[in-house]
Amino acid sequence: MKTVSLTIDGKEIRAKEGEKVLWVALDNGIYIPNLCVIREALQSPAACRLCFVEVEGKDKPVTACTEPVIEGMVVNTQGPQALRLARTAFELLMASHPVECAHCLSRDSCELLKIAPHLKVRLKIKRLRGLPRGLPIDSSSPLFIYDPNKCVLCGRCVWVCRERLGIGDISFAHRGFQRVVATFGDEPMARARCSACDECVTVCPSGALCFKDGKGPKEELNRPVEKSKS
Amino acid sequence: MTKEQVNHIQETRRILKQFSRKRGNLIPILQEVQGKLGYLPREAMLVIAGFLGIPAIDVYGVVTFYNQFRLNPPGKHSIRVCLGTACHMKGGYIALDAWKRRLDIDSGETTPDREFDLDTVACVGCCTMAPVTVVDDKPQAQVEPTKVDGILLSFELEKEKASKENL
Ligand code: SF4
Ligand code: SF4
Ligand code: FES
Numbered sequence: 348m349k350t351v352s353l354t355i356d357g358k359e360i361r362a363k364e365g366e367k368v369l370w371v372a373l374d375n376g377i378y379i380p381n382l383c384v385i386r387e388a389l390q391s392p393a394a395c396r397l398c399f400v401e402v403e404g405k406d407k408p409v410t411a412c413t414e415p416v417i418e419g420m421v422v423n424t425q426g427p428q429a430l431r432l433a434r435t436a437f438e439l440l441m442a443s444h445p446v447e448c449a450h451c452l453s454r455d456s457c458e459l460l461k462i463a464p465h466l467k468v469r470l471k472i473k474r475l476r477g478l479p480r481g482l483p484i485d486s487s488s489p490l491f492i493y494d495p496n497k498c499v500l501c502g503r504c505v506w507v508c509r510e511r512l513g514i515g516d517i518s519f520a521h522r523g524f525q526r527v528v529a530t531f532g533d534e535p536m537a538r539a540r541c542s543a544c545d546e547c548v549t550v551c552p553s554g555a556l557c558f559k560d561g562k563g564p565k566e567e568l569n570r571p572v573e574k575s576k577s
Numbered sequence: 578m579t580k581e582q583v584n585h586i587q588e589t590r591r592i593l594k595q596f597s598r599k600r601g602n603l604i605p606i607l608q609e610v611q612g613k614l615g616y617l618p619r620e621a622m623l624v625i626a627g628f629l630g631i632p633a634i635d636v637y638g639v640v641t642f643y644n645q646f647r648l649n650p651p652g653k654h655s656i657r658v659c660l661g662t663a664c665h666m667k668g669g670y671i672a673l674d675a676w677k678r679r680l681d682i683d684s685g686e687t688t689p690d691r692e693f694d695l696d697t698v699a700c701v702g703c704c705t706m707a708p709v710t711v712v713d714d715k716p717q718a719q720v721e722p723t724k725v726d727g728i729l730l731s732f733e734l735e736k737e738k739a740s741k742e743n744l
Pocket of ligand 1: 444445447448449451452454455457458459460470497553554555
């Protein structure tokens, strides 16, 4: 396999040609915020708009989860334009997010808590008016709670249910500000198939899906892959 | 299963005969079925999902995405509250709230007696009359909460009259 050399934030890196900038950065200890992508998926939906980086020679920031690395590429994860886009995307997400981390069952694994300081944005957004969704919490499952108010619509749970497990019981429904992850007919999650399964909970980066005991296993979001010595 | 549900399933199956099992046919199928049944009941969506070999939630996702699809049966009278720009500015939401309160249903729903269904539209083209509510295809001008009461009262009187005549 062809390898290329590039630099990310001044660090010289060798990587597989065509690998996405996001994975190369994460594997080399450089964090880029991301919510909507799953490593094992073939494609990123590029929906969360948090992974913007600047690439020398390109006049606009690009999303790291879709940008393939090429020979001689110079990537800057801290460019002002890229950070401005990522910050705004994050602020928009948080403007409708109930920030109650002290009582949140996901506070130990929450990716939002990691992204906020990285982007130097406060969790309680000042710049935008808050717009709570006021949706009912679904605690019908014996194992987990689904709080759509905390959902960031990243789609990871949907992907896992459909692609990893081949079930396809949850997906996005409704439109605009009403958009939520739902079951057929907006039924409670405890229905037949969801009652015995909790795979979606393990990949949720926020407190939208969390185990009732707050302890169940949460997958570390897009864990770096150990480099093979070749 | 109720008789109505059985009937919905049969009608849906009949309509599906004209279509191939291609996912791209989903929207035309939904339009045909709604055209026949007036809305998209649960049982019809399940039959359609089975026919196309896709998860039921995918049908539901499309139905809830597009405004043209209804999840509830049409009422005898249709109430369409305009929330276009002009009506929005002139208190369209106040009119909508009045309808919701009086009928005790949400937008997109039907009263349990199936007398009224309530929904919103985006501009019906007569902005000078804002805020407009289209009642049974007739645009009503300057719909304030008292006007909502008036319209509902006239329906009630009509109904009373009709039942007297039938005696
Ligand atoms: S999901 Fe994260 S940011 Fe939101 S309340 Fe829970 S811990 Fe806090
Ligand atoms: S429930 Fe969790 S995993 Fe699913 S879309 Fe919402 S935030 Fe993402
Ligand atoms: S991770 Fe790139 S857009 Fe979400």
